[in-house]
Amino acid sequence: VLLLLLATPMQFVIGRRFHTAAYKALRRKSPNMDVLVSVASTTSYFYSTGLLAFCLVIPVTASSHELVMATNHFFSMGPILIGVVLLGKFLEAKAKITAMEALTDLPSSQPATAVLCTADGDSSIPVELVELGDILRVFSGGKIAVDG
Numbered sequence: 001v002l003l004l005l006l007a008t009p010m011q012f013v014i015g016r017r018f019h020t021a022a023y024k025a026l027r028r029k030s031p032n033m034d035v036l037v038s039v040a041s042t043t044s045y046f047y048s049t050g051l052l053a054f055c056l057v058i059p060v061t062a063s064s065h066e067l068v069m070a071t072n073h074f075f076s077m078g079p080i081l082i083g084v085v086l087l088g089k090f091l092e093a094k095a096k097i098t099a100m101e102a103l104t105d106l107p108s109s110q111p112a113t114a115v116l117c118t119a120d121g122d123s124s125i126p127v128e129l130v131e132l133g134d135i136l137r138v139f140s141g142g143k144i145a146v147d148g
Helices: 002-014 016-027 033-057 062-105
Strands: 113-118 121-126
Touching (some): 002 016, 002 033, 016 033
Antiparallel strands (some): 113 121
């Protein structure tokens, strides 16, 4: 009964975002991961609740006690599933932020000059003066001045 009390807020308060998103996805006839999480956690919760209710109604025997003990594992599956998926979504959002920061810093990492190879020798020129067909020298560990 304690696990029922602990699993209920996780299922219906914290897991509400999955149930709402699943409902909207099913209305659009476009099931997604939220539908899977909602169905799996809800099935686990209500199966365990029904099993617990059944065990409270029938007399206590050795087999019914084993049934109640098995229910504990099902009550924990819904919150674990919701928690793991929320953790995954948090890590995904964090990775997206890091990738966006890296993309915004990318232009500032471009070198200001390039080494142009000519018949007279190598000379350093501003990147803006590089033209199509120019041959550039890139040193080991150096940054490539242009793309293409």
